Amino acid sequence: MGLKQNLHKLKLKYEGKKMAPAFNALHTFLYSPNETTHSGSHIRAVDDLKRTMNTVILALVPCLLFGIFNAGYQHYLATGEIEAAAGFFSTNFWNWDNFAMGAWTVLPLVVVSYGVGLLVEFIFAVIKGHEVEEGYLVTGMLVPLIVPIDIPLWMLAVAVVFGVVIGKEVFGGTGMNILNPALTIRAFLFFAYPTWMSGDKVWVHQAVERAGTPDAISGETILGSYAQNATVDYDYMDMFLGFIPGSVGETSKLLIIFGALFLIFTKIGSWRIILSTLVGALVMGLIFNGVVDAGWIDNTSKFYGLMSVPFWQHLIIGSILFGAVYMATDPVTASQTNKGKYIYGFLIGFISIMIRVFNPAYPEGGFLAILLMNVFAPTIDHYVVQGNVKRRMKRLKVKTA
Amino acid sequence: MALLSKKDQRLILDPLADDNPITIQVLGICSALAITAQLKASIVMSISVIFVLGVGNVVISLMRNIIPSKIRIIVQLIVVATLVIVVDQVLKAYAYELSKELSVFVGLIITNCIIMGRFEAFALGNGPWKSFLDGIGNALGYGVILIIVGFFRELLGSGTLLGIPVLGDPIEKTGLYSIGYENNGFMLLSPMALIVVGLIIWVQRSRNKALIEEN
Numbered sequence: 001m002g003l004k005q006n007l008h009k010l011k012l013k014y015e016g017k018k019m020a021p022a023f024n025a026l027h028t029f030l031y032s033p034n035e036t037t038h039s040g041s042h043i044r045a046v047d048d049l050k051r052t053m054n055t056v057i058l059a060l061v062p063c064l065l066f067g068i069f070n071a072g073y074q075h076y077l078a079t080g081e082i083e084a085a086a087g088f089f090s091t092n093f094w095n096w097d098n099f100a101m102g103a104w105t106v107l108p109l110v111v112v113s114y115g116v117g118l119l120v121e122f123i124f125a126v127i128k129g130h131e132v133e134e135g136y137l138v139t140g141m142l143v144p145l146i147v148p149i150d151i152p153l154w155m156l157a158v159a160v161v162f163g164v165v166i167g168k169e170v171f172g173g174t175g176m177n178i179l180n181p182a183l184t185i186r187a188f189l190f191f192a193y194p195t196w197m198s199g200d201k202v203w204v205h206q207a208v209e210r211a212g213t214p215d216a217i218s219g220e221t222i223l224g225s226y227a228q229n230a231t232v233d234y235d236y237m238d239m240f241l242g243f244i245p246g247s248v249g250e251t252s253k254l255l256i257i258f259g260a261l262f263l264i265f266t267k268i269g270s271w272r273i274i275l276s277t278l279v280g281a282l283v284m285g286l287i288f289n290g291v292v293d294a295g296w297i298d299n300t301s302k303f304y305g306l307m308s309v310p311f312w313q314h315l316i317i318g319s320i321l322f323g324a325v326y327m328a329t330d331p332v333t334a335s336q337t338n339k340g341k342y343i344y345g346f347l348i349g350f351i352s353i354m355i356r357v358f359n360p361a362y363p364e365g366g367f368l369a370i371l372l373m374n375v376f377a378p379t380i381d382h383y384v385v386q387g388n389v390k391r392r393m394k395r396l397k398v399k400t401a
Numbered sequence: 402m403a404l405l406s407k408k409d410q411r412l413i414l415d416p417l418a419d420d421n422p423i424t425i426q427v428l429g430i431c432s433a434l435a436i437t438a439q440l441k442a443s444i445v446m447s448i449s450v451i452f453v454l455g456v457g458n459v460v461i462s463l464m465r466n467i468i469p470s471k472i473r474i475i476v477q478l479i480v481v482a483t484l485v486i487v488v489d490q491v492l493k494a495y496a497y498e499l500s501k502e503l504s505v506f507v508g509l510i511i512t513n514c515i516i517m518g519r520f521e522a523f524a525l526g527n528g529p530w531k532s533f534l535d536g537i538g539n540a541l542g543y544g545v546i547l548i549i550v551g552f553f554r555e556l557l558g559s560g561t562l563l564g565i566p567v568l569g570d571p572i573e574k575t576g577l578y579s580i581g582y583e584n585n586g587f588m589l590l591s592p593m594a595l596i597v598v599g600l601i602i603w604v605q606r607s608r609n610k611a612l613i614e615e616n
Contacts, residue, residue, distance in 0.1 A: 152581055166596060170603065192587035 021125040025132030049174075052331075053137040055268045059259040060141050060326065066255050067248040068106045071149050072098030074245050075205040088241050088254070105205050106248055109144035112153045116160040117143075124169050135174025135181070135332075136164065142182035142326060145249025146319070146367070147189065148202040155196060159188045179374050180333045183367045190367075198364075203245035221246050223306075223318045223356065223364060239316040250322035253315070260325040269329040272338060273345040277324035278315060280349025285311030288357055306357040320352050323366040333374040337384040344380055348373045405534070412534040416542030423546040424602045425612060428514040433547055434594040436506050441563050443551030445492070445499055447544025449507060451537060453484045454516050458536030461524040468525075477520045478511065485510045515543055550597050558588030 007027040014020045073093050076082045085093040117136045125132040143160065167184030168177040190197045203221055221244070234244050242252025250256070263269030288307040291297060297304055315321055328334060328348050335344040348369050355365025362368065405413070422428045436442045460480050461468075468476050489507045492500035500507065510516065519539050524532040555561055560568040560577075569576015587593050606612045 152583075154581070155583070158585075170599075188587060191590060192585040193583055194586060196583075 019126060021129065021131050022122050025122070025125065049134050050137075052268055053134050055266050056138045056263065056326070057141050059262045059268075060138075060145065060249070062255040062258060063145055063249040063252065063322075064106070064110075064141070066242055066252045067145060068102035069093060069098045070102065070242060070251055071105050071205055071248065072101035073243065074149075074203070075101055078204050085243050093243065101205065105149055106144060108153055109147065109151070109156060109248070110141070112156050113143040113160055114140040116157045117164050120161055120164045120169070124173070128173075130173070133174035135168065135177075138330075139163075139182045139185075143185050146182065146186050146247050146322070148197060149205050149248055150202055151189065151193075151196050155189060155193050159185045159192070162188045175332055177332055178378075179371055180327055180330050183327060183371050183374075186367050187371060198361075203247075221318075236313070236316065239313075247319060250319035253321050256321050256325055263325065263329070269325065270331075270334065270341055272341040273329050273334055273348075274324050276342045276345030277320075277328050277349040277352075280346035280351075281314055281320050281324075281353050282311055282349070283346075284350045284353035285309070285314045288353070303357055314353055314356070318356065318364055318366060320349065320366050323352070323370055324349065327367070327370050328373075333377060335377045335380050335384075337381050340377070340380040340384045343384075344373055344377055347376075409531065409534050412531060413538040413541070416535075416538040417545060418542075418605075419609060419612065421542045421546065421605075422515045422518075422539050423543055423598065424605055426515075426518070428518055429543055430595075430598070432506050432509060432513060433543075433550060433598060434591045436503055437547055437551040437594050438554050438558060438589050439502070439564075440548065440551040440555045441499065442502055443547040444544075445496070446503065446506065447540070447547050449485075449488045449492075450510060450513065450515070450543055451540040452488060453481060453510055454519060454536040454540040455533055456536075457481055457484055457516060458519055458524040458532040459529045461520045462527060462529040462532035465525050473525070474517075477517060480520075481511045481516055515539055546598065546601065549601060550594055553597055554588045554594060557585045558593075560584050 004027075007023070011020070011023045011027050014023050070093075073082070073085065076098065077084060082092050082097075114136075117140045121132055121136050143156070143163075147156065163181045163185030167179050167181040168174065171177045186197075196202055238244055240253045242254065244251050260269065260274055264271045264274070288309075289311050292304070292308045297307065299308075301307075309317070324345070328345060335341050348366075351369035351372060352366040355362055355368055359365065416422060419425065423430065423433055432446060436446050457477075457480050461477060464476070485508060488510070489500070492503070492507060519536055523535045527535070552562070555563075556567070560566060566576075568582065569578045
């Protein structure tokens, strides 16, 4: 009989009681339920919410693993204990020391994110008497990937509570939320504890504790350096492969592209959104390059550093790619219509780069742009649908006239 | 309270909870968001509104039969403006620092929807005593929310209450700060005030289901 039957018995025992949703969730998370309908014809599809969520998590795993190695690598590189990695398979990067150090710092983030988030979900399910929703599975994985490595765990916990409650539960739970919960969490952290979310100290493990001592290490992100018109000493290959400081999971563009291909292949992520986001970012980058080339601003301007970045390079610095692939494509908060998806994605890319360039305090504009477009997604859909209705009405009139 | 009849009591007590101007009627939100980053400012603002609304309601109620209805809004504005100028001058004379902090928001009491709302809805149709109670009641309801929001925003945002540090010293790292606690900068921004007001509305409506509107 085994675990499945025991879980089923537990479920029956608590049926109709307060804690029922909790046991129910546990059961259906591990197995498919015992009750199936017997009569009538049904179309049964296996790509339910759980399958969808798990696919996204699978696509995130390479980023998480890379993030773990990178956390250790950046730390040891900054302290001078190892040489810079050469090539993607360099043993300076893929070694046990890096993994151990990275796992020690990254895994607690994952545990806190899932623990606190699922606890909030369970509490709400029990109070409201509905089933526990799977919505947090992806959010819980995204959150550790988009925060700096050294963020204090209690701050993460507070932010997760805020994000799940204000970002999702008040709107009615999974599927009803207007804002992407993971980005709500990041936005909360960003505005509440800015010293832990930006600057040149938070991106490398232990950089904060060592500040001001002879062992001080620094790890400015590339965007941060550009925003201060400073030179950047990483080459394009490092940026593409991800051997750079940054939030935990967003550095390796190579693995994000693999994740994107996987999501597109499984039809979970919308290629329309990903493509149009990247196009939007490139267009904005080209406009800024044009401004620099036309000589409208020179290197005394505080925007010069970021404006003069070659337009294609915007895609491999910062987290625009990560946002485009994993955040913008969230089916709940994105536009639903195909035409709407192009508009929605294009504006995300466009606005991301605009914020990045024009506000040196927010070099990472991607998350703000996505949150903004989340709010506008229903409006875009509305006009797309209305436009469609109007066109068909016209056609109808011509026919009947 | 034998002093007040049952009906009069309701005039004062209703706006405090189930007919609150901010959380139920959703009026006067602007100032509730703008000045509640500090508890002290919230309290002063509440007292100012209590004064303006209490006195204003009585004045309008006394004049209610002689105000031509076509120009009643202008008359109401003049009454509020006069009272607000009095408050503003008193603040400037006796609490200059605070009046600078509240800046234009004292002047903006004139445009506070609660005040015009009570003039229109109550003072124009009721006697002075009742109008006075209604004004005080609604201003108190406004003040209660302001003080609750101000309390949480100052405590969590700056770690102080009325300017006195209660959680320890963030620079010397004493008290709560010694174990890694940090102030929440988001609390000091206006959007968080909106969220706090939203949470109060949430709590209030889930305790009293009758308040939930049908859409």
